[in-house]
Amino acid sequence: MxxxxxxxxxxxxxxxxxxxxxxxxxxxxxxxxxxxxxxxxxxxxxxxxxxxxxxxxxxxxxxxxxxxxxxxxxxxxxxxxxxxxxxxxxxxxxxxxxxxxxxxxxxxxxxxxxxxxxxxxxxxxxxxxxxxxxxxxxxxxxxxxxxxxxxxxxxxxxxxxxxxxxxxxxxxxxxxxxxxxxxxxxxxxxxxxxxxxxxxxxxxxxxxxxxxxxxxxxxxxxxxxxxxxxxxxxxxxxxxxxxxxxxxxxxxxxxxxxxxxxxWIGKDAKTQRPMYEAEIALLRGTAAERLGESYLTEVEQLHQFFTQQDIHPRAFVISTWELLKNDPKAKKADPREPLERLYDLVVEASLLPHLNEEQINQRLIGWLAAHDLKLQA
CATH class of the missing domain: 3.20.20.150 (Divalent-metal-dependent TIM barrel enzymes)
Structure with a gap:
């Protein structure tokens, strides 16, 4: 292992x-x-x-x-x-x-x-x-x-x-x-x-x-x-x-x-959670086994949603960091980092309403991983 x-x-x-x-x-x-x-x-x-x-x-x-x-x-x-x-x-x-x-x-x-x-x-x-x-x-x-x-x-x-x-x-x-x-x-x-x-x-x-x-x-x-x-x-x-x-x-x-x-991540500093469980499972290739069979289905739902929004994982991540690094006015107006921006889009669209903040973030980590590697059960 x-x-x-x-x-x-x-x-x-x-x-x-x-x-x-x-x-x-x-x-x-x-x-x-x-x-x-x-x-x-x-x-x-x-x-x-x-x-x-x-x-x-x-x-x-x-x-x-x-x-x-x-x-x-x-x-x-x-x-x-x-x-x-x-x-x-x-x-x-x-x-x-x-x-x-x-x-x-x-x-x-x-x-x-x-x-x-x-x-x-x-x-x-x-x-x-x-x-x-x-x-x-x-x-x-x-x-x-x-x-x-x-x-x-x-x-x-x-x-x-x-x-x-x-x-x-x-x-x-x-x-x-x-x-x-x-x-x-x-x-x-x-x-x-x-x-x-x-x-x-x-x-x-x-x-x-x-x-x-x-x-x-x-x-x-x-x-x-x-x-x-x-x-x-x-x-x-x-x-x-x-x-x-x-x-x-x-x-x-x-x-x-x-x-x-x-x-650790989350909107409220008092309730922030680590992504360790999802990160470990994804790197092992055991996401479905560790996080449940529905995990892969929900990651696929995110994929379909972001594809409709013309949002591509690596391009979105890098362009967001470039914006925050190179445009002080933009950073001051909207300092949200890539994962937080993605989370807000999911919540605003009422996608995966049965999941809490930690669970949505775990699936966003999976979506980012699935862009390059096929998730394994």
Missing amino acids: LKIGSHVSFSDKGLLSATAEAASYGSSSFMIYTGAPQNTRRKPIDSMFLEEGRAAMSAAGIQLDDIVVHAPYIVNLGSYKSNIYQLAVEFLQEEIRRTHAIGVKNIVLHPGAFTDKDADYGIDRIAEGLNEVLNGTSETDVNIALETMAGKGTEIGRTFEEIARIIEKVEHNERLTICLDTCHIHDAGYDIVNDLDGVLEEFDRLIGLHKIGVVHINDSKNPIGSHKDRHTPIGTGWIGFEAINRVVHHEKLAGKPFILETP
């Missing part, structure tokens, strides 16, 4: 609640933060419901080796400020011990940013920090998965070359793996839509495909090379469903855990 899941919360009951959420989406892997991703406050290990969580994972058919931990965003090993750098080193050492206690083998890390210095300084500083972190956690078998970055601001990891230079400078680099993020490398300028094989060949030449420990699968709100890092549900961005589907089924990435980090 394709090892695919999503980011899930690690809240009141730790690993137990995270597993329950992942299973509700049909996940066979998942990624957690052991606390809030915006800070370094963490609960004691003994409050993580680890034993109960592992039992729930076993019951759901989820393997511990396919689970990933993500370090918080604010950790910055590239900082020239000693207090920020030291906090990053010490926190990562403790986070690796927490990850080891859970039984997970990879912790994803944004490499860091050089802020007021330069890229060479940032690479050296990050490598220095990784050496400290790894040397201080030699009792564990946890790897640090350096994430490929989009290149916004002064962040390091925007090219495969930068990551390769970091790896070369780390003493125990056998404990370094890579988290390949589709939105990030697209925004960094790698053409995974038209030349996925070429991108993977370049990665293999500079770093080695064997180093990939996890793949984040996200669509992008921005065109290639934009250096923005803004995720959107699969099929609703510049990458598109077909290209993402080629990534998750590529023979050179077989056996890797794939993790969705696509945003």
Whole structure:
């Protein structure tokens, strides 16, 4: 089975609640933060419901080796400020011990940013920090998965070359793996839509495909090379469903855990829902099995409706993003993104009135996917 899941919360009951959420989406892997991703406050290990969580994972058919931990965003090993750098080193050492206690083998890390210095300084500083972190956690078998970055601001990891230079400078680099993020490398300028094989060949030449420990699968709100890092549900961005589907089924990435980090959507921020269940089922080719036989019929209804409106999936998505990017007046007058515009058209036409907002959006994701690939029961 394709090892695919999503980011899930690690809240009141730790690993137990995270597993329950992942299973509700049909996940066979998942990624957690052991606390809030915006800070370094963490609960004691003994409050993580680890034993109960592992039992729930076993019951759901989820393997511990396919689970990933993500370090918080604010950790910055590239900082020239000693207090920020030291906090990053010490926190990562403790986070690796927490990850080891859970039984997970990879912790994803944004490499860091050089802020007021330069890229060479940032690479050296990050490598220095990784050496400290790894040397201080030699009792564990946890790897640090350096994430490929989009290149916004002064962040390091925007090219495969930068990551390769970091790896070369780390003493125990056998404990370094890579988290390949589709939105990030697209925004960094790698053409995974038209030349996925070429991108993977370049990665293999500079770093080695064997180093990939996890793949984040996200669509992008921005065109290639934009250096923005803004995720959107699969099929609703510049990458598109077909290209993402080629990534998750590529023979050179077989056996890797794939993790969705696509945003939750909905008119009301308080009731927004993720598209994880539909995205996972569509990428597996099990939409009817997971979402019901009527799902395919309702996707076909959307297809007929939009065909009558002369709306074509990829053209509509791209033209909407181009409008929002290039025409400030139009964006101010109507800031709705592609999926929201499609949803409004469906509701205005009283199409599929028996479905709620989440269900309509799930079928819109299916319609976007069905343009390029035949849905499989």
